[in-house]
Amino acid sequence: MEIRWLEDFITLAKTRHFSRAADTQNVTQPTFSRRIKLLEEAMGTTLINRQTLPLSLTPAGEEFLLLCEQVTDRVRLTRERIHQISEDQARRIVMAAPQSLLSYLLPSWLERHGLQQRVEPYLRATGWLLNDYFQALDRDECDLALCYWPRGRCPLDIDLAGYEYLRVGQEVLVPICAADADGLPRHALPGNRRQPLPYIAYHPRGLLHAVLDAHLAHSAQQAHLITLNENVQTANIKELVIQGYGLGWLPLRAARRALDSGDLVRAGDTRWDVPLELRLYRRRQHRHPGLDELWQQLQET
Missing domain, CATH: 3.40.190.290 (D-Maltodextrin-Binding Protein; domain 2)
Structure with a gap:
């Protein structure tokens, strides 16, 4: 499972639309749909209710969304901290x-x-x-x-x-x-x-x-x-x-x-x-x- 899959899922949960989510993530819709499918396979359950318009999250999807937000936020903060450490180190003489x-x-x-x-x-x-x-x-x-x-x-x-x-x-x-x-x-x-x-x-x-x-x-x-x-x-x-x-x-x-x-x-x-x-x-x-x-x-x- 890749971090970008989690970011894809968060974007899809916000847009409720595969095409718009794919555009936001700068990938084609088939590629984006394949990533979501791989994510569901990795979790072993359906996360997206594709029968509604706009689409919706299943109860498992709602729970998984919370995890995605926590993980991606932690990764973002860690990246920022690492970048700051690198900048501080580069400035040190x-x-x-x-x-x-x-x-x-x-x-x-x-x-x-x-x-x-x-x-x-x-x-x-x-x-x-x-x-x-x-x-x-x-x-x-x-x-x-x-x-x-x-x-x-x-x-x-x-x-x-x-x-x-x-x-x-x-x-x-x-x-x-x-x-x-x-x-x-x-x-x-x-x-x-x-x-x-x-x-x-x-x-x-x-x-x-x-x-x-x-x-x-x-x-x-x-x-x-x-x-x-x-x-x-x-x-x-x-x-x-x-x-x-x-x-x-x-x-x-x-x-x-x-x-x-x-x-x-x-x-x-x-x-x-x-x-x-x-x-x-x-x-x-x-x-x-x-x-x-x-x-x-x-x-x-």
Whole structure:
């Protein structure tokens, strides 16, 4: 039994005439009559009294009409709801961001700009490396990419010709470590050549690793470090540092609460800090219908 058969029956019940009902349903009368006959066969009873003029419904037909109206109305409402869901989903803008920005910046940033209902954080992106974000933009897996970006000299092997960006904030990487019994840093910079400091590092192909390497290479004082672990996510580095395995650099937003509570202390003064920009990237030749409007809104704020 098809939904259109039920719609046919409702139309016939309203018009009380096969030809007019067939015209309303945009089918020939023989086709329409055949559908009604199939419907009666499916229900196992006569639904139309064809001996009256205009025709009438049998008692079974009257009962069946109520069911047809209920079912078709439910289907209509469901179709409308599905269409609305599809439209809402199509309007939502997918933003990829690393775990630390997703946790410590994005919620307040979206709220400040009133974008909670328009922008959807892409949770699969939290462990990506920098190139992954631009590849995802290229294949329309996400619409926006929120990234850390170096403020100093740091060569990056990325062709940015097909993208544009907005500066949406600033951040700073700070060296941190666990405290000793006296509340002093357990692994204080710069260390020395004989006893290099245990270092919990970022992934060697990640942006933050490149930024730190460039900063340390141009630092007036050499840091003596030995890498114990390399990790993509800031949260993992933070946990290893809190447990005392070594020092690491964290975005200040991610470290602030642990620094305030004393779970972490600075491993060096501000000369070891690494300034960063926060950039929001999009592809110039994007396909999202609502992205230009949002981009303009952010440019004006």
